[in-house]
Amino acid sequence: CRIRPWIEAKGIQRLLFLSDCRENGVEPIVCQGTPFVSEPEGQLIEMALALGKERAVRRAQSGAKQGLEDRVRLKGLPPTMKAPYGYQWKDSMLVPNQNYDNACLLWEMALKWFKIRHIGKELYRMGIASPKGKSTWQPSSIITILNNPAYAGRIAVLRYERVEPKQRRKDTYGKTTARMKPKKDWQYLENLVEEPIITWEQYMAVQERLELNRKYASRNAKRNYLLRGLIECQLCHRHYYGVKRTDQKPAYVCSNAWAQVYGKKCQAKSISCHVIEEEVKSKIR
Ligand SMILES: [Zn+2]
Structure with missing residues (x-):
């Protein structure tokens, strides 16, 4: 029988597969790729192949992390090049751009505890385009802005870490999924933002409120909507x-x-x- 994903596996995966086969009295036959070699020399070769691959994967992963850290710590460069709404990068500083006043307006409403949808509605009413250039504001793009500590003068770096994925779609292995680290583990770069819009205390107050919203939303989403996304609107063909x-x-x-x-x-x-x-x-x- 054909078990392609396993046959295409490399390194430790291949070794595990091989030992599974042996334990269950199955002798794998390879049609493509590196053939399995019979023992005892074969086991040594398989082991060597596996360790080599494993080391290459680990080297690539730690290299990427080290590179980013060097970029931030040694060179003082931003780890990501995407500037938050209302700012642009100039000489490795975030400086106000043509949307700065709009970003101020948005924060002003947030600090008056306007609801997210209400903020979107107001921006739409004033004819202010969304960061993506649309006339309407998605709640998610407003939340992205409100989550960004750069508006309080601190640029968050290394917010993500590599983790093992829950499910693999390809014959990869190692930590191929990125997960956001808890906020307490974020690191910040200071003095890179010209004219921050809010103070750190204001930022933290808004964060607290967003957190409450999140908890409230998940509590209200308990029911299992079995037909969600399966019904098509006959008027506008959306779900x-x-x-x-x-x-x-x-x-x-x-x-x-x-x-x-x-x-x-x-x-x-x-x-x-x-x-x-x-x-x-x-x-x-
Ligand atoms: Zn519709």
């Missing part, structure tokens, strides 16, 4: 997703009808979760 209606009953709504508080809105009606789920279940049986 329906699950929400709790204002009467607290769960329902599916067109993604362009519910959350959209301004701009062009779809007129499609919501569908009660209970009604449609029963309907679908009866069709399946």
Whole structure:
């Protein structure tokens, strides 16, 4: 039988596969790639191949991390070149650009505890384009801005670490997934931002509030919306997703009808979760 992903495996993976085979009394036959060699010399060769690959992977990983750290610590250069909304890089400093006043406005509203959607609505009303140049502001792009400590004069670096992925799609191994480190482990570069918009205390206050929002949102998303993303709106062809209606009953709504508080809105009606789920279940049986 063919088990290509395993046959294409390299290094330790290959070694593990081989020992699994031997333990279960199966002799693998290789059609492509490096053939398995029989013992005892073979085991030594397999071992050597595995260790070589393993070391190469580890060297590449630690090299990348070291390089970034050198860039930050020794050269004083920004670890990422993407400037936050309202700023641009100039002589390795973040300096205000044409959107600086808009960014100030956004922060002013955030510090008055406007809701995220409300901030988006106001920016839209004032004709201020989103960072991506759209006329409407996605809540996520506002949250990205509010999460960025650069507005308080501190540039966060090395926020991500490499970890083992939960699921592998290819025959890779090692730490191929990036995960955001907890905020307490972030490191900051100071004195690289010209004219920060807010103070560190204000930044921390907004963070606290965003954290509360996150907790509140996840508590309210408990119900399992089985048909989420499976219903297509007949008016605008977007997907329906699950929400709790204002009467607290769960329902599916067109993604362009519910959350959209301004701009062009779809007129499609919501569908009660209970009604449609029963309907679908009866069709399946
Ligand atoms: Zn629709």
